Amino acid sequence: MSRARVSLIVISFFGIVLLIAFTNQYIKYQKLFFDYNNLSVEHQQLKEEWEILTKGSIATNGKVSESVQGEYSFIQRYSGMKYPVASGLRRYVGEEPLRIYPSSKAPFVYKDWNPDVVELINEVSTQNEEGYHEGTWCLVLDNARGISGYANSTELITIDEKDKNYTRDYGSGIETLRGFRVGDRIEKIIGLLDRDYYLIYENGRIYEFPDNQSKDIVIEPIERPFSDIQTLDAFVEYTNHIGLLRTSSPEFPLKDGYKVGDNAIKVLNYYTSKYKSLDNRELEYQYPGYTFILEEGHMLEFFIDTEELNQNSVIKSIWID
Structure with missing residues (x-):
């Protein structure tokens, strides 16, 4: 066998190896490109859903911050209301269930459950896209189920401690346990x-x-x-x-x-x-x-x-x- 023929065989062999390697890399590239496109589509879908959920309500402390991150961000640092509402128990009179964040467009915590009595934890002011006050929402704790959620402040009524539907006779505290008695707060x-x-x-x-x-x-x-x-x-x-x-x-x-x-x-x-x-x-x-x-x-x-x-x-x- 001549040297020229041997050289041709070697060159052909390496050519085939390189072609196989290139083909494998191309297949990997196509797979990565396909995955990237799928992720881009999912990202866009999530972005659109986020926009729908958060559009029209921004949780603030009374002023829109200039450092809001992005067109679709609604989360801002909250330092509390200037004059915080008194915490304590409230009667819930809303027609809809509690929501997962302070917005009328937020999903319900439970779709089929309206609490009777809740404990008010804190309140936040909300603004619309134009920066105008939209309403006041309260973070509350449902005492029956032990779950928390947001309710509009207009749907909460302070419980009258003399209301017989929510209080009873606690007696005179004749007996105590280490000084604590029935009727104490x-x-x-x-x-x-x-x-x-x-x-x-x-x-x-x-x-x-x-x-x-x-x-x-x-x-x-x-x-x-x-x-x-x-x-x-x-x-x-x-x-x-x-x-x-x-x-x-x-x-x-x-x-x-x-x-x-x-x-x-x-x-x-x-x-x-x-x-x-x-x-x-x-x-x-x-x-x-x-x-x-x-x-x-x-x-x-x-x-x-x-x-x-x-x-x-x-x-x-x-x-x-």
Whole structure:
């Protein structure tokens, strides 16, 4: 075989290799270019959807900032209203559900749910594209479901604490747990205990305050209502007044000093001599423990750590309503 022919074969071989390599790179390029076009289309679609959702409403602190990023941006730094609205509970009278951000064009948090009573957290002023005031929206917390959303300020009405639909008789506070009584506002416990608490939604709002022995125990939120940690629990009514107190901790004694962990027979004998025992079979389901009548409609209830009362039984929890 001549040298010329060998050279031709080698050149042809390398040519084929280069052609295959070029073809592979071209295929990769076409794939990347195709992916890029798809992403561009998706980006444009998202941009158009964003424009539709945010057009016509800008959350501001009363003045449009010159540093708004882009034609479609509606988010700006919010420093609060000049004269903040008082927080607290409100009756929601709107015809539509809460929205996910402060705009009449924002999606609903839940399409089929209108809250009755909400807790107002903060309010923001909104402006239209021309920079004119459009309305005032309030960030609120739905106390029934524990979800937050925005409502127009005109759809919120302050709850009258004398309104019988939202309040009740809390009694005279004959018995207390470490000085806390039914009828106190929840802010009193939060302020005096000055510790972390957990808010549980279980047929209403329950504020759970772990005692010093349990405050550092980590428990999943969904398991807290069923855990064995020692706490003071406050069941709160619409107007933020406490309707029921419950404790499983010896750190929250009754007015006369008796507490969780004390001998049950000694405790029950003492309160039998002080109050009338509840003897009403129709109320046994509502008050399954050892129950004493404080005054009409208000009870003191004890639960023990054994199925039947014996010399070794101790108080497991104390309830006051």
